[in-house]
Amino acid sequence: MRNTAGWMISAAIGLLSWALPAQTGAAPRTGYAAPQGTCDGYPRLDIGMAPGFCAGLIAGPTAADPARPLRLPRSLVQLDETTWLVTDLGSWGSVNGAVWKLQSQPGQASVLTRLIDGLNLPHALALDPDGLAYVGEMSRIFRFDPQAENPVDTIETVIAGLPDNRLHDNRHPLSKFVFAPDGALLVNVGAPSDQCLDAAGLAPGKTCPESDTGEQAGSIRRYAQTGPGRWSGDHTVHARGLRNSVALAVHASGTILQGENSYDFATRWAPFDEINRIEAGRHYGWPYCADVATPTPGWRSTAAMACGSAAHTAPVILLPPHAAPLDMLWYQGAMFPALDGHLLMTWHGYRSVGGRIAAFATDADGMPIADTAPRYPVYGGSARPYGRGPAANALILTPGWGKLTGTRPQGSPVGLAVARDGAIWTTDDRAGLIIRIAAERP
Incomplete structure (x- = not known):
């Protein structure tokens, strides 16, 4: 099956070559072994999966x-x-980003x-009921018609004036x-x-201007809808005290x-x-509070927020530290069928708890259900107890996605989508992969 997988990948790259710009000074980054066999018709990646699941390669580099x-x-x-659309950052701190049709x-x-x-x-991507694609760039949201003969000609800015957060001035520049x-x-x-x-x-100072005031405060903005496909150019702050809300659903x-x-504690x-x-009007604690009600070291001596009070809206469940x-x-x-209604989540973190796709059981409102003795997985070690606060035992779909020299790097999943056939698609940005998770079958 190795030759079949290699042919599929080589043919894909041949068809791509006319569309790719020159990558000066950019050596190919590899790390995945050549696929062995197939996963529901696609080349099978060597990722340790939960029973009943397998990982197939849609696009990206391997040793093949x-x-x-x-x-x-x-x-x-x-x-x-x-047919799919994919956003591609290109490279950090540049305007090399793109939207691809796959x-x-x-x-x-x-x-x-x-x-x-x-x-x-470009990071976020969504479709509206009319089939227009919406893309979040660093400083704006725009839409376009992906079915148009020349999609570039259909680009229309929807929300302008988002903070232009240069990478090295701001740690969280993505919209x-x-x-x-x-x-x-x-x-x-x-x-x-x-x-x-x-x-x-x-x-x-007594309070953090990056949390409580200013146009670049860590927050979620609300732009009111003014008509079909139209939104106000002004915004209100819907919720604040949030360090980075890239995962939002x-x-x-x-x-x-x-x-x-x-926080990036050492x-x-x-x-x-x-x-x-x-919920509207709530403050979620950044940078004053961590976990459920713990003051952060840099703000412990101030009276900026009583972390155990109603001023701080505590999390509904905790996630592993640095899961990202x-x-x-x-x-x-x-x-x-066993995943129906479960909350799926990518953990992008590079430390030993990252590199996973997790699934949480939820209630009728979509809220994750806490467990009485929750633990979280660690590559290279035993599962660790949370110890305090509400948390849940997740079903890890990718329990064997840690680094294995000669076979794969640790996973770094970002985007998630459920295909019409029920397969779960994800991207791995560090490896440059698009992956399809399917039921275990050739």
Whole structure:
């Protein structure tokens, strides 16, 4: 089966070559062994999967063919049975980003076509009921018609004036957005720093301006809908005290959840990342509080916030420390009935708890259900207890995605999508892969 897999990948790259710009000074980055066998018709990647699941390669480099057409793939949506859109950051701190069209069928070479390039860190991607594609760049949200003969000609800015957060001035420059139940656009504004401390590691005042005031405060903005396909140019701050809301999702019940990438403390085991239920007017604690009610070291001596009080909205469940949630959705599909209604989430973190796709059981409102003795997995060690606060035992779909020299790097999943056939698609930006998780079969 190795020769079949190699032919599929090589043919795909051959079809791509006319559309790719020159990559000066960019050596191909590989790390995955050549696929062995197939996963539901696609070359099988050597990723340890939960029983009943397998991982198939849609596009990206392996030892069979190290060519890397997608530089940093992030989000993806399905247009029809065989066609997808994919955002590609290109490279950090540049305008090398792109939107690609991907055509893929089992047993055939995938074909990528660059639709739009010259973008500034494109990340979020969504479709509206009319089939228009919405893309979040660093400083705006735009839409276009992916079916047009020349999609570039259909680009229209929807939301302008988002913070132009240069990478090295701001740790969280990506624009994530979701459509609220009332039609408003909710847009992430990542916090301008990790902990809002000065050069000496001290609180710069009685409160943090990066949390409580200013256009670049870590928050979720709300842009009210003014008509079909139109939104106000002004915004209100829907929720604040959020370090980075790249994982943001709206349940059919109206529940809005956020996956919080918490502080970059040096210790491996603190603080916990979070899932927060987003409600208007709430403050979720950044940079004053961590976990459920723990003051952060840099702000402990101030009276900025009483972390155990109603001023701080505590998370609904804790996530492993440094898991780095980057996307989530509720599964609805025919391929995996046991996952129906589960909250799926990518953990992008590079430490030993990252590199996973997790699934949480939820209630009727889409809220993860806490367990009485929750533990979280660790590559190279035993599962660890959370020890405090509400948390849940996740079903890890990719328990064997840690680094294995000569076989694979540790996974770094970003975007999630459920295909019409119920398969789960994801991107791995560090490896440049698009992966299809399917039921275990050849």
